[in-house]
Amino acid sequence: MATTKYTKMAYASADEMVFGEAKKPISYGLGIKVGQGLVIPEINFAPRPGSEKSPESLTKEYVDYIATDIMNRAVTLGFPAVQLENEWIFQMSNEPEKFAKPVVAGQKAVIEKFHDQYGIACAVRHTCADSRLHENGMRYGQDKTHNYPEKMMESFEVAAEAGADVISIESVGGKEISDFAVVRQDIRGWLFGIGYLGSIDMEWLWTQIVDLAKRKNVIAGGDTNCAGANTAMFMAGGYLDKDVPKTFSAVTRAIASARSLVAFECGATGPDKDCGYEGPILKAISGNPICQEGKGAQDAHADLMGNLIAATCDMWSNESVEYHPEFGGSSVQCWLGVIGYEAALMNAAKQMKQDKVLRDIYVASDRFRGAEPYILAYDNAYKIGQAIIEAGDSYYLRAKAAGLKAAELIRDSNNKGKLKLNKQEKDTLNKIITDLNSLPDEEGKFVDWALKEYKDVPAFNPKNYEL
Amino acid sequence: MSLDFDAVNADKILIRYDIVVESSEKPEDIAKQYLPENQFLRQIAQDVMNLKSKDIEKHVSEALETLSAEEIIEKGLLAGMDIVAELYGRGIYYLPHVMVASDAMTRGTKVAEAALSGERKYKGVVMMHAAEGDPHDIGKNIAAVLLKSNGFNVVDLGKDILVDTVVDEVQKQKPDVLTGTALMTTTMSAFSRISSRLKEVGVELPFICAGGAVNREYVESYDMGIYSAKAAEGPGLANKAIEGWDWKKIRSNWDDIINGKA
Numbered sequence: 001m002a003t004t005k006y007t008k009m010a011y012a013s014a015d016e017m018v019f020g021e022a023k024k025p026i027s028y029g030l031g032i033k034v035g036q037g038l039v040i041p042e043i044n045f046a047p048r049p050g051s052e053k054s055p056e057s058l059t060k061e062y063v064d065y066i067a068t069d070i071m072n073r074a075v076t077l078g079f080p081a082v083q084l085e086n087e088w089i090f091q092m093s094n095e096p097e098k099f100a101k102p103v104v105a106g107q108k109a110v111i112e113k114f115h116d117q118y119g120i121a122c123a124v125r126h127t128c129a130d131s132r133l134h135e136n137g138m139r140y141g142q143d144k145t146h147n148y149p150e151k152m153m154e155s156f157e158v159a160a161e162a163g164a165d166v167i168s169i170e171s172v173g174g175k176e177i178s179d180f181a182v183v184r185q186d187i188r189g190w191l192f193g194i195g196y197l198g199s200i201d202m203e204w205l206w207t208q209i210v211d212l213a214k215r216k217n218v219i220a221g222g223d224t225n226c227a228g229a230n231t232a233m234f235m236a237g238g239y240l241d242k243d244v245p246k247t248f249s250a251v252t253r254a255i256a257s258a259r260s261l262v263a264f265e266c267g268a269t270g271p272d273k274d275c276g277y278e279g280p281i282l283k284a285i286s287g288n289p290i291c292q293e294g295k296g297a298q299d300a301h302a303d304l305m306g307n308l309i310a311a312t313c314d315m316w317s318n319e320s321v322e323y324h325p326e327f328g329g330s331s332v333q334c335w336l337g338v339i340g341y342e343a344a345l346m347n348a349a350k351q352m353k354q355d356k357v358l359r360d361i362y363v364a365s366d367r368f369r370g371a372e373p374y375i376l377a378y379d380n381a382y383k384i385g386q387a388i389i390e391a392g393d394s395y396y397l398r399a400k401a402a403g404l405k406a407a408e409l410i411r412d413s414n415n416k417g418k419l420k421l422n423k424q425e426k427d428t429l430n431k432i433i434t435d436l437n438s439l440p441d442e443e444g445k446f447v448d449w450a451l452k453e454y455k456d457v458p459a460f461n462p463k464n465y466e467l
Numbered sequence: 468m469s470l471d472f473d474a475v476n477a478d479k480i481l482i483r484y485d486i487v488v489e490s491s492e493k494p495e496d497i498a499k500q501y502l503p504e505n506q507f508l509r510q511i512a513q514d515v516m517n518l519k520s521k522d523i524e525k526h527v528s529e530a531l532e533t534l535s536a537e538e539i540i541e542k543g544l545l546a547g548m549d550i551v552a553e554l555y556g557r558g559i560y561y562l563p564h565v566m567v568a569s570d571a572m573t574r575g576t577k578v579a580e581a582a583l584s585g586e587r588k589y590k591g592v593v594m595m596h597a598a599e600g601d602p603h604d605i606g607k608n609i610a611a612v613l614l615k616s617n618g619f620n621v622v623d624l625g626k627d628i629l630v631d632t633v634v635d636e637v638q639k640q641k642p643d644v645l646t647g648t649a650l651m652t653t654t655m656s657a658f659s660r661i662s663s664r665l666k667e668v669g670v671e672l673p674f675i676c677a678g679g680a681v682n683r684e685y686v687e688s689y690d691m692g693i694y695s696a697k698a699a700e701g702p703g704l705a706n707k708a709i710e711g712w713d714w715k716k717i718r719s720n721w722d723d724i725i726n727g728k729a
Contacts, residue, residue, distance in 0.1 A: 049685065052653040089653040090600030131602055133627060146627075172602070179605045184570075185563035231605060235562070239485040242555070243562040322652055322680070360470040368477035377472070418473050422486050424561055 003203055003265040005393045010287030014382035017280070017312045018359050019346050023287025026269050028219045029123025029165035030115040032081060034271050035289035035314045039346040041339040042125065042274060042291050042317040043070055044085040045332050048324065052091045055099050062086065063106030066323050066332055071114040071122070073333035079340045081121035083166075083315060084111070085274070093129040093151055096158040108163030123165035125221060127273065128155035130169055134176040138201065138464035156209060160216035167213060168221035168273045173201020174259075176459040178228040182235065182244060182252070187403065187432045188439060190252055192450040194228040195399025196443075198259040200465045206266035213268075220268040222288070224276030225256035233277065233372060238302060245428040246304075247410060247421065250371035254384050254406035257281035258399040261388065264288050274317030277305075277372070280381035281402075283312055285389060291315035296339040299331070305373035308366035311359045312378050316343050371429075374419050375406045383409065396443040400436055407433050494554055501550045507534060508543040511575060515547025516554075518564060520571040527578040536582040541618075544572045544579065548616040555699075562609065569612045589620035591709040593701075594642035596633055597626035598649040598657040598678075606678060607648045610698040617702035630657050634664045637672070644708045645672055645691075646701070650679040659689040666690060673714040675704055683721075693717050700725055 010023045022035025034040065051061035067084060074082040084107060092100035104126060111122040130152055136143040143149055156167055177193030180186075202223060213220035224230070229252045235241070236249035257278035264270070270288035272279050274297070279290035290313060295306030297319035303309075310316060318335040328334045349358040359378070366373045374380060387405035391398035410429055413419035421429065440446050451467065454460055498516055503509050507530035514523040530539050551568040554560040580587055593614050597604040604626040611621045624636060637645055649655035658676050665671070674691040683694035691714045693704055703724055707717050723729035 046652055046680075049652045049656050052656065089651060091653065094600065131600070131627075133602055135625075179608070183563055183566045183605070183609060185561075185567075239483065242558050242560075245561060360472075364470070364472060364475045365480060367472050367475065369481050379472075416473070418477070420477075420483050420486055422483070422489055 002207065003262070005265055006261070006285050006389050008389065009285055009382070009385055011284055011382070014284065014379040015356075017284060017378050017382070018355050019310060019313050020350055020355065022270070022283065022289035022314050024269065024289070026219065026271070026289060029083075029121070030111060031119075031121035032083060032123040032165070033121070037350060038081065039313060039343040040081045040083055040121075040315045041079065041336060041343045042083040042085050042315040043332055043336045043339065044087060044274065044317055044320040045070075046087070046320050046322045047089065048322060052089060052099075055102055058091065058099055059102045059106050061323065062103045063110060065330070067107045067110040069330045070332050070336055071110060071120070073329060073336050074122075074340065075114060075118050075120060077337060077340055079120070079336075079344070082336070082340070083123050083125060085125040085127060085317070087127040087320060088129045088155065090129060090131065093131050093155050096151065096155045100155065100158050101162045104159055104162035104164055124163070125166035125168055125273075126159040126164040127168040127170065128152060128159060130171045132172060133459075134172075134461065134464060135459040137461070138173065139204070139466075142463070153208060153212075156212050157216075160212060160218045164218055166219040166221040166271070167209065169205070169209070169223050170226040170273070170275070171201060171205055171223050172227045173205070173465070174198035175227045177454055177457055178252075179231070180454070180457045182232050182248075185245070185248055185428060185431070187248065187251060187435050188450070189454060190228075191255055191396070191399055191403060191436070191439075192446075192454060194225060194252070194259050195255045195403070196396050196447065196450070197465050198225070198228065198256075199262050199395035199399070202259060202262035203266060206263045206268060210267035220263070222268050222270055222272035222276065222282075223260060223263045224273045225260050225278060226275045229253045229256035229278065230275055233303065234301060236372070238304060245425045247371045247407075247425040247429040248432065250375050250410060251403045251406050251432050253278055253372055254281070254375060254402040255399045257384065258388050258395070258402045261285060271315050274315070274319060277303075277309060277376060280309075280312045280376050280378050281385050281388070284378070284382045284385035289314035291317050293317040293319045296335065296342055299335050304370040305366045305376060307362040308369075308373045308377060310342070310346070311362045312381075316346070368419050371410045371419065371421065371425065374413060375409055380409050394443045396446050397441075400439060404433070404436050407436065490557060490559055492557070492559060494559055497554060497557070497559070498550050501546070501553065503542050503546055505534070505542075508539065508546070511539065511543035512547035512550065514575070515544060515568050515572050516550045518567040518571060520567075520574050523571050523575040524578045527575045531579070531582050536579040537588070539579045540576060540587070544575050545616070545618055548572055552616070565616070566609070566612055569616050572616060590618040591643040591705065592620045592622060592640070593644045593646060593705055594622045594624065594637060594640060595646045596624040596628040596648075598647055598654040599629050600627060600657070601649045601651060601654040602626055603650040603678070604648065606698055607646070610646065610648075610677070610701045613698055614701055614705060617706075619702070619705060630660045630664060633661050634668065637665060637670055638668060643672065644675060644705045646675040646677070648676070648678040649681055652680040655681050655685065658686070658692065662689040662691050671714065673704070673708045673717055675701065687718060690714070694721070703727075
């Protein structure tokens with residue numbers, strides 16, 4: 001499989017990075033230009049329960065209500081550009097021709113109508129679901145019960161042919177191990193699951209997605225580690241949560257960045273998806289545009305970096321909102337207003353040549369709110385990116401280097417009295433540094449050890465990764 | 468770098484409330500009042516509480532020379548998990564402590580169970596599944612550990628389980644409680660279909676439903692549905708079923724159960 005590993009950073013310095021500009025800008029859809037001086041809102045949504053009963057009811061929900069509402073509000077508020085993101089529900093992935101095709105085609109017809117009438121730049125991203133079950137098999141021919149691996153690739157075919165502008169996924173390679181490790185605070189297991197197995201699965205998957213995207217003339221967006229690092233971040237939660245220490249989730253994020261980078265190494269061009277909080281690290285290395293979510297995604301979840309994560313974004317998202325009425329219109333209209341106005345603020349700052357000032361205000365707001373925002377501040381994200389490319393081609397070594405660098409950055413700031421940590425966070429951080437430093441310097445030795453250590457984890461089958 | 472971020476006074480922007488209220492209590496001090504007096508049981512409970520899997524099998528074997536397997540499970544292993552739950556509730560332990568302690572308890576339990584004269588007597592049976600079309604099961608797995616640690620027999624059907632399979636298994640195995648988890652709104656709709664199908668075949672039981680997109684309003688829109696916001700609420704709700712409360716009584720007293728008032 002042909003992948004090109006990065007050997008140098010896309011940006012000469014961290015300070016070069018700013019929202020709305022990417023070293024590798026892209027253009028697609030109906031006039032969409034990403035990373036070319038304009039931050040674009042990307043609105044994501046979920047249908048109401050029950051609308052999935054038939055293809056007709058689902059299409060009505062997604063096309064006549066959701067897509068039409070969004071475009072109406074975008075024009076009403078004068079937004080120059082908007083992107084829709086449709087994260088596929090199970091029924092669409094399970095029967096793509098029947099449930100997904102009319103939705104994809106219908107949404108495209110709606111945005112074309114508004115583009116023709118008003119000239120608004122627009123596009124639709126389709127994020128196909130990864131329904132693969134580790135216990136049943138992740139590769140073709142293994143899952144005799146559901147054929148999920150085959151259905152996943154069929155989903156991309158259907159999406160691309162029916163009118164998708166961008167295709168993406170939140171793939172689940174290595175999740176069986178990371179789920180086991182995250183609830184045991186086992187960073188070595190997490191490294192094996194996402195840093196190593198996840199990267200192997202990404203390479204298998206993304207060489208195919210990129211090939212398909214080229215054949216069908218659509219954009220291969222990218223792949224976030226929602227299944228791993230977002231699970232850790234969500235469980236770590238805020239100051240009242242006690243499920244996972246936030247130093248642990250911060251280090252998982254850094255490890256995940258080495259894994260999510262594989263999509264770009266396979267030829268994906270971005271924009272990476274909104275829920276990839278590892279985006280600033282990916283952008284620093286690759287120069288590809290990224291979508292992020294923060295304060296405008298409170299409809300979906302709370303995080304500790306509502307402002308900070310906007311610092312280097314090229315698109316700005318709400319994560320996802322269920323379609324329902326609000327006082328100000330439908331939910332998708334209200335949340336489009338939230339993210340669209342934030343994008344307008346960033347774009348105004350850019351016009352006034354104050355974009356780096358606003359970027360730094362975003363960062364200052366949340367830099368010390370927690371360990372994860374701290375390592376995702378663009379200057380620290382850049383350092384983690386450097387650690388990844390300096391570690392070479394080994395998926396294991398570069399993921400380990402990313403995790404260690406993040407842990408050291410957190411420790412150093414805490415030692416200086418800047419980034420505060422509670423006792424559990426400190427204890428966990430010390431254990432992480434000890435555990436990662438105890439691992440071998442050779443990938444082969446690590447894999448041999450890990451295959452024995454985690455052989456009894458439910459649903460783990462090395463054959464899923466050709467091991 | 469255009470700005471020295473270390474010059475920013477974060478205390479004027481945010482307050483680390485977790486640090487403000489951080490407990491200075493030590494686990495061993497809290498445990499003192501809960502630990503069993505018998506030296507063998509005390510050692511086993513401490514192994515669980517201190518997350519020590521290494522010697523727990525040996526300690527259980529030693530205890531079996533003078534104590535019954537039932538006593539070791541109830542007053543040693545589960546007593547240790549009670550302390551862990553107390554520490555977790557006070558915010559001194561985090562979830563991973565609970566999971567690793569549970570791993571230790573499970574190892575010890577296997578040794579004790581092998582010495583049982585008959586079948587182990589559980590508090591009750593909880594059947595669990597993640598909804599049809601839903602591959603997300605980390606919440607279910609956490610809840611399963613908490614229920615097992617509370618003395619329940621957990622029958623885990625797995626993830627992406629067909630409605631028909633759930634209904635068939637409930638009829639066959641007759642659990643005291645059924646649970647379902649779902650991350651997405653469009654997969655949680657399986658719960659109402661399960662409820663309808665169970666009614667058709669004349670089965671009624673508390674059906675605890677939870678997960679990312681699941682909400683109380685939806686769960687209470689169909690018969691048998693009992694909402695749970697967190698995995699830690701599972702044992703408290705299941706205990707009420709064992710006490711003989713039907714789903715209607717559990718639902719109508721839900722707030723009091725969750726707040727520890729019922």
